[in-house]
Amino acid sequence: MLQSTTRDEAVTPTRDDLPRRLADFATLGDALDYAATGIRGFNFFDARATLVRSYTFAELRADALVQARRLIADGIGVGDRVALIAETGPEFAAMFFGVVYAGAWPVPLPLPTSFGGREGYIEQIRNQLISCDPALVLSPPGLQAMVAEAAAALPHARSEDWASYSEKPAPDAALPQAKTDDIAYLQYSSGSTRFPHGVAVTHAALLNNLFCHASSMKAQDDDRLVSWLPWYHDMGLVGCFLSPVANQMSVDYLATEDFARRPLSWLTLISRVDGHAMSYSPTFGYDICARRVSSQTDAASKFDLSRWRVAGNGADMIRPDVMQAFVDAFAPAGFSAKAFLPSYGLAEVTLAVSVMPPGEGIVIDLVDERLLAGEGHAEAPAEDADRPTRYRAIVNCGKAVPGHTIEIRDEAGELLPDRNIGRVFVSGPSVMVGYFRDEVSTAACLKDGWLDTGDMGYLVDGYIHIVGRAKDMIIINGKNHWPQDIEWAIEQLPGFKAGDIAAFSITTSSGEEAPAVLVQCRTSDPAERANLREAIKSKVRTITGMTCVVELVPPRTLPRTSSGKLSRSKARTLYLSGEIQPFDVAA
Incomplete structure (x- = not known):
């Protein structure tokens, strides 16, 4: 564990006379050998953003x-x-x-x-x-x-x-x-x-992706990274631990558990950067910070986010409403919406698959929800006299990083044209050689240098738009429903937030497929729970036209992946096995 230093220790500098090399090394050891000839390095802070160790x-x-x-x-x-x-x-x-x-x-x-x-x-x-x-x-x-x-x-x-x-x-x-x-x-x-x-x-593969990472961000000599992301997840390990070494950049770290206790310390560290700040987070990190700053808090007096050049976003579905809430909360502190940098990636491609150009911010594509679900097309909403227009906002995640290619294919493996939803395939020098000692799983997703990511999306003029995981899709009566749509609908009700809801399909006692929703409930009053169930059913019916099974479960029940993301597949397994026990309907 880190111990506080006994002297007034300065952080490693942002700037260095060492010529910047963008990951052009043969091995990771070579990259550290070169970075060690300079004066940059890592800096570790405690939950109150106090320096513990420069390194x-x-x-x-x-x-x-x-x-x-x-x-x-x-x-x-x-x-x-x-x-x-x-x-x-x-x-x-x-x-x-x-x-x-x-x-x-x-x-x-x-x-x-x-x-x-x-x-x-x-x-x-x-x-x-x-x-x-x-x-x-x-x-x-x-x-x-x-x-x-x-x-x-x-x-x-x-x-x-x-x-x-x-x-x-x-x-x-x-x-x-x-x-x-x-x-x-x-x-x-x-x-x-x-x-x-x-x-x-x-x-x-690693150094290629680290080059892609830095070049796509247009790395500058006065950039400094700030991170709270865990080092066992690809965004934290590759993007915030290995990339600074291979691209010679100083970093200020807040441990993940300290971010969970004091998320605004992340923004405190960004405010201190003596150059331009780069920092990345899944959507929920921005959400937590926006929620912590109340309308009574003077963000402008607490933070200076005007030098935050790249506010990266990835690792889960990017939600425009959460990003807008963050802008609303921190624009008075100098944060620019153009700093947002959406991306798409996965460990099987080392980290980055696509990145938006810096300075463009969040660009959304409004698509007709009915076509998105029924026909697999992503087209602009059309007015319908018989039915109100509904749309879903899909975030543009940019073009493939240098040297990589993205294709959208149907279930038969055939290429699909723009705005047709299918499975996302990637090829390029950053793709993994395979899963360790697992030839069956490797062969199932990797063939002739092309990786089946397991994600669903569509292309528009080379820009990738991700709509969800193939395994999470809910198919009812031949119609596709994305669990995120159901979950987001419920989150619009008072008292819920991202991560409180898991939607998936089940087989009912009559043998029919139906959507099920597990909702973390914080009230113990039976009447309030009954009203809540009806409100959720009504909201889902309004949004999707489906009647769903609603189960209220205790707080902190829904399972997470090691990176903190909701695991719908595991929630479904635990629910069907009886390991997740909902509150009694009559209680």
Whole structure:
């Protein structure tokens, strides 16, 4: 764990005389070697945005080389997996790069903050450890008991905390020379639970995507990154941990759990940037901050967001209403809506697939909801005398990053023209080589260099628009319904927010398919619950024309992925198995 420094320590500088190189290295180790010749680095802050530790890239490299020699002396060989619980701090950073220098493969694994309890966390970690089959598992001291219990399922894996491990001898040793096509690390996608998929990412794929990342953002010498994103998720690991090294940029970090306690500390750090700020978040991060600033709060006196050049948005569906609420809340503090930078990506393509050009902000495409659901077309709403026009706002996520191609295909694999909704396929140098030791899953999504992302979307003049996950689609009487539409409808009712609702399809006792909605309920009054059920049914019927099954469940019941996103598929499984118990209708 981080300890407060005993002296008044300055952050690493934003600017550096070292010539900027945009990830043009053969390996990740080469990238750190170069960054370490400059004066930039990482900076770690506590929940109150107080500096705890500055950590130059030179210090990171020196510590990583010691860890590499320690690992080699401990018998860790080239290609061995070393699982690391990804706590935000210098210990994880040094060990991650130490594993890379040693020729082994680091495997970042999640912290327990996104799980329902101790047993759920142990099960998640156990499944991922069985998948990656590590020689060594390292964790922060406070989590060692849980991690050791999870690792007990692997007879050949040793589990230690990194404080005690760092006391082992580190005699001088020759380091292996990595090649650009070697595997750099394994990344577990946020949906990896019962059947985890370890994405194998080569140095070449990683550095290509880091180049795409920086060039698409038009990186500048006075850019500084601010991040609270977890290091076990691709946006946090690749975009906010590895990219600053490969592109030589100083970073200010707020741990994810500290952001959850004090989200506005994120904006405090951005306000202090002495140049231009770059920072990224899923939609819910912007939502939390906008909700924390009440109408009585003087945002202009608390924050200066005028230098926030890139406010990246991705990792889940981008909601224009939430983005507008953030603008409304923080425009008085100098925030510009043009700073928003929508993107689309996934771990199987390292990180970024598409990015909007900086400065364009959120661009939405208004499409006829009836065509979107029924015919699979995304066309502008048309006035209908017999029926009021309904539309859905789809966010433009930009064009493919350099060297990559996006195609939309139907279920038969045929190319679809613009504004026809189908499965999103991607090809390019950042695509994974496959899932680790899982040829069946690899073959199911990767063929001839083309990745089936599992997402549904459409193209307009080369710009990708994502409408949802194929596996989440609700099909009733041959008509497609997107769960986000149902969930957003309910969120318009008083007292609900994003993440309170999960929509999916079930088979009723009569054998018919029907939409079901699990709604986290905070009232204990039976009459209020009854009224709430009817209000939800009425709202969904108005929006979709369907009668749905409404189940009220206790707060904090709906499951999340390791990155904090709602998992509809897991919610459905837990509901059907009886593990999620709704409130009694009569209660």
